[in-house]
Amino acid sequence: MGIDPQLGLAMSVAAGKGVFALLLGSGVSTAAGIPTGFAVQRDLIRRLAHLQGVDEPGDLDAWYAATFKEDPQYSRLLEQLAPSPVERSALLRPYFEATADEREQGLKVPTKTHHAIASLVAAGYIRIIITTNFDRLIEQALEAAGVTPVVVSSPATVGGALPFVHARCYVLKVNGDYLDAHTMNTVTELSRYDRALHRLLARIVDEHGLIVCGWSAEWDVAVRRVLMGTRSRRFTTYWAWRSDLSPQATDIVTHRGAVVLPIQDATTFFVKLKDDVLAIERFGRPHPLTAATAVVTAKRFLAEDRYRIDLHDLVMEETERVHAKLASIDQELRSQLLSSETYEQALRKYAAATEVLGHLAATGGYWYRAEHRDLWMRVVGRLAHPPGASDGLVAWAELRYLPALLVVYAAGIGAIVRENYGLLGAMLVDTQVTDRRGIAEAFALAVDVRQVLEFVAQRSQSLAGPSYTLYVAVRPWMHDLIPDDLAFDRTFDRYEYLSALVYEEVDGRRGRAPLGRFAAKRPETEHVANRVGDELARQGETWRPLTEGLFQGSIEHAREVKEQFDRVWQAQRARFGF
Numbered sequence: 001m002g003i004d005p006q007l008g009l010a011m012s013v014a015a016g017k018g019v020f021a022l023l024l025g026s027g028v029s030t031a032a033g034i035p036t037g038f039a040v041q042r043d044l045i046r047r048l049a050h051l052q053g054v055d056e057p058g059d060l061d062a063w064y065a066a067t068f069k070e071d072p073q074y075s076r077l078l079e080q081l082a083p084s085p086v087e088r089s090a091l092l093r094p095y096f097e098a099t100a101d102e103r104e105q106g107l108k109v110p111t112k113t114h115h116a117i118a119s120l121v122a123a124g125y126i127r128i129i130i131t132t133n134f135d136r137l138i139e140q141a142l143e144a145a146g147v148t149p150v151v152v153s154s155p156a157t158v159g160g161a162l163p164f165v166h167a168r169c170y171v172l173k174v175n176g177d178y179l180d181a182h183t184m185n186t187v188t189e190l191s192r193y194d195r196a197l198h199r200l201l202a203r204i205v206d207e208h209g210l211i212v213c214g215w216s217a218e219w220d221v222a223v224r225r226v227l228m229g230t231r232s233r234r235f236t237t238y239w240a241w242r243s244d245l246s247p248q249a250t251d252i253v254t255h256r257g258a259v260v261l262p263i264q265d266a267t268t269f270f271v272k273l274k275d276d277v278l279a280i281e282r283f284g285r286p287h288p289l290t291a292a293t294a295v296v297t298a299k300r301f302l303a304e305d306r307y308r309i310d311l312h313d314l315v316m317e318e319t320e321r322v323h324a325k326l327a328s329i330d331q332e333l334r335s336q337l338l339s340s341e342t343y344e345q346a347l348r349k350y351a352a353a354t355e356v357l358g359h360l361a362a363t364g365g366y367w368y369r370a371e372h373r374d375l376w377m378r379v380v381g382r383l384a385h386p387p388g389a390s391d392g393l394v395a396w397a398e399l400r401y402l403p404a405l406l407v408v409y410a411a412g413i414g415a416i417v418r419e420n421y422g423l424l425g426a427m428l429v430d431t432q433v434t435d436r437r438g439i440a441e442a443f444a445l446a447v448d449v450r451q452v453l454e455f456v457a458q459r460s461q462s463l464a465g466p467s468y469t470l471y472v473a474v475r476p477w478m479h480d481l482i483p484d485d486l487a488f489d490r491t492f493d494r495y496e497y498l499s500a501l502v503y504e505e506v507d508g509r510r511g512r513a514p515l516g517r518f519a520a521k522r523p524e525t526e527h528v529a530n531r532v533g534d535e536l537a538r539q540g541e542t543w544r545p546l547t548e549g550l551f552q553g554s555i556e557h558a559r560e561v562k563e564q565f566d567r568v569w570q571a572q573r574a575r576f577g578f
Contacts, residue, residue, distance in 0.1 A: 027214025330388030365414030
C-alpha cells in the first residue's frame with residue numbers, strides 16, 4: 001500500500017521551509033464564486049450583444065468577430081469598454097469584489113483554502129505563490145494572517161519589486177490583476193510572456209519544488225513552456241488534481257517526474273497540508289520539560305492575540321498528554337489493594353501527571369479573557385471524561401477525576417486573583433459532563449470533590465478533609481501568582497466558597513453543596529462568608545461576580561443563595577462540634 005504521498009509532501013514541506021512554491025490556478029478561486037477571466041470575457045460579450053439588441057448568441061466569439069471585425073481578446077475588450085484605469089476598476093469590480101449580500105453568503109471572500117495557504121506562509125513554510133488568477137483573495141488572506149506580500153502582477157513591476165529571495169512572501173500573478181491593464185486571457189496573450197517575466201518564472205521553477213493545485217495547464221501556454229523547458233529536478237513537483245489530468249498536464253507531469261495527488265478539492269487538500277505540516281512542527285519542538293518553561297511559553301502566547309492558535313495548541317497538547325497518562329495510572333491502580341499507603345501513592349501520581357497543566361491553568365486563569373473561554377471549557381471537559389474502567393473499586397474509579405478537579409481549582413484560584421469570575425461560570429456551570437448513566441450535567445454537580453476524594457473524607461473523619469488534600473496539591477502551582485501563604489489561604493477559601501454557592505444555585509438550593517476548609521473555621525469578621533456578605537451589601541448590582549454572569553446577574557438571587565448555603569454550612573459545622 002505504501003505511504004500516502006500527501007504525507008510525504010507534508011514531511012518535505014516541514015523539513016524545508018521556503019523550498020516549495022505554489023502554482024495556483026482557477027480551481028482555487030472558483031469555490032469562492034470568482035469567475036475565470038474567460039468567464040468575465042464571455043459575460044462582457046453577452047452584455048454587448050444585449051445592447052446591440054441581440055438575444056443570447058449561439059457562439060459568442062463568432063458573433064463578436066463578425067460584428068466588430070476582430071477576434072475577442074480580454075485585454076482589447078477591456079481597453080475599448082473602459083479605457084481609463086478608473087473606468088476599468090468600476091467595470092470589473094462586481095466580478096471580483098463581494099457585495100454585502102455576497103459577503104454574508106461567503107462569496108468572493110477568502111475561503112478556507114486561502115486561509116490555510118496563508119497559515120503556511122505565516123509559519124514560514126511557503127514563501128512564493130505563483131497564480132494565474134486575477135482576484136486578490138490570496139493577498140487578503142495573507143494580510144489577515146499578518147503577512148504583507150510583495151505582489152508582481154505585470155512585466156513593468158518585475159524589475160522594481162523586492163527580489164523574491166528577500167521577500168517574506170512573493171506573489172507572482174503571471175496573468176495579471178483584474179485592475180491591471182495588462183491582464184492576459186486569450187490564447188494569443190497566454191502564449192508568450194515578456195522576457196523579464198519569463199526569466200523570473202523560470203528561475204523560481206528551477207530553484208524550488210512545486211505544488212500545483214487548481215491549474216489545468218490547458219490555456220497557459222507560456223507557463224507550460226517554462227515548466228517543460230526547465231530540466232532541473234532539485235526538488236519534487238507535486239500535482240494535486242481532482243479528476244483526470246489534461247493531456248497538457250500529463251506531458252508536464254511526465255517531463256518533471258511529478259507526483260500526482262488525487263484530491264477531493266482544493267480546500268480539503270490545503271487544510272490537511274497545513275494541519276499535517278504544523279503537527280510535524282509541534283512534534284519536533286522540545287517538550288516543555290518543566291512547569292516553569294511551560295508558563296513562560298504560555299505568557300508569551302497570552303501577551304498577543306496573534307498567538308491564540310499557539311496558546312490553544314500548547315494547552316491542548318498538554319491536556320492530551322495528561323489524558324493519556326491517566327489511562328496508564330488507572331490500569332496500574334486496578335492491580336492494587338486499597339490502603340492508606342496505596343491511596344497516598346495514587347494521589348501523588350495524579351498530582352504529578354497534572355503538574356505542568358496545573359501551572360498552565362493557574363496562569364491561564366490569572367490572564368483569562370473572554371476569548372479564552374472555549375479553550376478552558378475544552379480542557380475541563382476533556383479531563384472530566386477520563387480514560388480507564390469505571391467498574392471495580394469505587395475509590396479508584398472516582399479518583400480518575402482528580403486531575404480535572406485540580407485543574408479547575410488552579411484555574412479558578414488564578415482567576416479570582418484578578419476577579420475573572422466569568423471563567424468560574426464557564427468551568428463550573430457551562431462545561432457539561434456525561435455521567436455513567438449517560439446524563440449530562442454541569443461540572444460542578446458531576447465532579448463532586450466529596451465523591452472524588454471519598455476515601456480521604458472517610459479516613460480523616462473531617463468536615464473538610466478533601467479540601468485540605470486539594471489545598472496541598474494546588475499550593476505549589478500558585479507560588480508565582482500568590483507568593484504569600486496568608487493571601488493564598490484567603491484566595492483558596494474564596495474560591496471554594498464561591499464555587500459552593502454556584503453548586504448550591506445549580507443544584508436548586510437543596511443544601512448539598514460541598515464544604516471546603518472555610519466551613520471548619522470560626523465564623524468571625526474575617527471569615528470569607530462575612531467578607532462576601534459585606535461586598536454584596538456595599539457593591540450591590542456592581543458586585544463583580546454578578547457583572548461577570550454569576551447568579552443570573554441578580555443581587556437578590558445571589559443573596560438568597562448565600563443565605564440558604566450559610567445556614568447549611570453553619571449547621572454542619574455545629575454538628576461536627578466546631
